[in-house]
Amino acid sequence: MTRLVELEETGPRKLDPSDLDDEKGDIAVCQCGLSESFPFCDGSHRRTRDEDDGTTYVYEDGERRAVERVVTADDDA
Template identity: 50%
Template sequence: MPREITHDAHGPKILDEDDIDEQKGNIAICMCGLSANYPFCDGSHDATADEDPNTLYKYEGDDGDTPRHEIAEIVYADD
């Protein structure tokens, strides 16, 4: 499930006790790169559930009609 993610951060996000979710008691870090609350997870990864593992995707948050675009088909070389 490859996807192209563009980040605009210029430094690290330092986590401390203020980042702990009071209701859940944890810190969930975004691993998909789609969270509007990056680097924290906001559940946006749900949009990736039906990705084809052989397709490269680009997600564009400003495209409300079709936020996910297929960029290319991935061809893996034989081992």
């Protein structure tokens, strides 16, 4: 599967000891791109569990949809 994620951050987030989860004792960094608390995982990755290999998904306005292809402003097609 492929997932398109739109991010607005323009710089890094430096992690420090205060970012540790008090209960779990770890720092979970989001790798799916869907977290509302980015760069930290907030459990939103659960929405990806039934994604199919070979399918591209767009998550937008709380909804997920599969798309045939993605066209960008740089495409000549």
